Amino acid sequence: MTLRLPHPRRRRLAKWLAGAEDVVIAAHVETCERCASTLEELSIEAGLPDLEPDPELGRAIRESLPSPEGLNERVMQRIAERERVEQEMSLFIGLISLPKDAVELMMPPVPETDDPPAIDPAPEDHQREEDQ
Ligand SMILES: [Zn+2]
DSSP, rough: OOOOOOOHHHHHHHHHHTTTHHHHHHHHHHOOOHHHHHHHHHHHHHHOOSSOHHHHHEEEEEHHHHOOOTTTHHHHHHHHHHHHHHHHHHHHHHHSSSOHHHHHSSSSSSTTOOSSSOOOSHHHHHHHHHHO
């Protein structure tokens, strides 16, 4: 069985609305639609602004605000970066789609070394050794 708290009096609600500490009311109006709407009435009577921001007003403010400075430049830079990355990616994909032999010719096995690549007298044998 649930103990139902009595609805607080309108005056008490008004006091709470005005800023009086009242945990009972705070808890009550969270679960009681009737008292919540009474509070709403009281707030309108008191000329208090709505607790919920007006969505229409919010949109109007956002639309009238100028865009942040440099936004266009940042966006353009971002697009340029993206295009560059996509170009690099397509080059990379192009390499992958090349025949295996062509890729091996373009990409020596040890590109980091400063020594000139040693000429393998028997590339076929070398390849087989690596596979094992
Ligand atoms: Zn109530």
